[in-house]
Amino acid sequence: QRIRVGIVFGGASSEHDVSCMTAGGVSRAIDADRFDVIGIGITPSGRWVQVPADELRALRKQGDELPRLSESRATAVLLPGEAGGARVATIEGDRLVDLHDFDVAFTLLHGPFGEDGTIQGMFELLGLRYVGSGVAASANGMDKDLMKRHLSASGLPGCRFVTVTDRQWRQQREQSIDRIAKLGYPLFVKPARGGSSVGITKVDRADELEQAVLFAQKFDPKLVVEEAVLGAREIEFAVLGGRGAAPRVSLPGEIVMREAGAFYDFDAKYVSDDDAALLVPTEMDDDLRRRAADVAARTFEAMGAEGLARVDLFITADGHVLVNEINTMPGFTHISMFPSLWAASGLDYTTLITDLIDQALERPVGLR
Ligand code: ADP
Ligand code: MG
Ligand code: MG
Structure with a gap:
């Protein structure tokens, strides 16, 4: 039976355009033999709208222009569905039209209202299964104060x-x-x-x-x-894991800043092409890699993360591994660190997407 995936994207945040681009990429890469996609967009002003599958697949970077959702579409709403699914409908006057049922939500939003537990809470109330971490892990992962307290209470190393x-x-x-x-x-x-x-x-x-x-x-x-952790390597691991299964950890990636003393700031991430180099995978001796990967797996579990997360570490010159942060909705375009690390580790983009949806479908709904 075909599975209908509601791709939730856009959002009223600075990462709206990146999210639209990601949604286009995921809907083009998704295994079309098993999955149908339904686009559920959030416009820059925060309204929910329906985006048909062909328009979803057409969202891509054109020249230097990133895609955006237009405000001209009619407002849509999510409604409870059956058996772990939900439905989306468009409001027309005092009627609901264009009703579509779907089985699972795949949210491609970053930051507040996407990655912080709020939308996950809405899915829980609807009884809808979704890809990724639940309410608490999302909220604790987004908040660096709560994250650090969790990690230190679990004996995981971090900076002061x-x-x-x-x-x-x-x-x-x-x-x-x-x-x-x-x-x-x-x-x-x-x-x-x-x-x-x-x-x-x-x-x-x-x-x-x-x-x-x-x-x-x-x-x-x-x-x-x-x-400040000085002179350390900045290492990232992609982690996959569901309830009941041990987290799977990718090969390590590394961020290398071109200029000494610089850090991985907004420009280096999105604007300038030559402030930082991403090494996927990066070289690391076996013992250190095993120790660092173990910290990444324990971080994922300590935070109660599910589905996917990217765990970012510092490794000091004398070999100490420190956790910088966990990102429960890491960048997910096909060239982003998370999918690239899995590709380097033998899991291509399409298989990765399938894996995440299959994990979400196994997740129980309701009280647990
Ligand atoms: P964000 O969640 O916005 O990515 P981070 O905590 O990862 O925030 O910080 C962004 C970048 O700043 C890191 O990738 C790293 O380059 C640098 N950085 C952050 N904290 C430290 C630290 N304690 N010591 C050294 N560099 C840091
Ligand atoms: Mg970071
Ligand atoms: Mg972060």
Whole structure:
């Protein structure tokens, strides 16, 4: 029996266009012998709309232009369906038209409202199966403060950090600065809930701290301030795993910054072609690779992640493995790190997509 996959994409975030491009790529690569796709788009203003399969497959980069969803489509809604599925319908006046049932949701959204447990909560309420982590793992993975507390409680290694809320910065400024200064400079100031390096500053000196804090607070009232891990390799693993099965870990990838002292900031990720090189896979001696892959697998399990996640590590010059972060909805275009690492590890894009959907279909719905 054919399986109908609702591809949820777009979103009212800065990553709208990337998400549209990803949705196009996934719907072209998906195994057409087993799956039908239904496009469920979220426009830049946050409205839900239906996108027919052929239009979904046509979403791609054209020249330098990334695809976007137009606001001209009529608003759609999700409704409960049967047996772990849901239905999508378009609102026409006071009627619902163009009803489509589907069996499983594959969300290709990044950041707030996509990767942070909110949409996962909506799927749970609908009784709809979906690819990827559940509510708690998504929310804890998105929030660097909660993530670090989970990891340290599970005995996983990370760098030293402090959390600073907007209230603490306003009302306990001296204590906050003291706590931060104990980490030593340079340090990294980050919005707790963010991604794509947005809002992050590397702070070299105390007199640059205030500006970095005010900048990060534009994105989140809660901040995480970390000691800078200097001279370390930046290593990433792609992890796959379902309930009841041990996580599968890919070969390692590496981010190499061209300029010493630079970090993997927004420009290096999306704008400039030559700030950073991605090595897929990267060379690493066997013992170190095994130790690092084990940390990646334990991070996935400690966070309660499901389906997929990319675990990003630092490996210091003396061989210490530190967890930087987990991303429960990593970049997923066919050239992104996550699919590239699996391709290098013997799982091509189409098989990877099938694997994720099959995992989602095995997931129980309702209370568990
Ligand atoms: P995001 O979730 O936005 O990707 P990260 O925490 O991964 O945020 O930080 C972005 C980048 O900043 C990392 O890929 C790394 O290059 C650099 N970075 C972050 N934290 C540190 C740290 N403590 N020490 C050294 N570099 C860091
Ligand atoms: Mg991240
Ligand atoms: Mg990161």
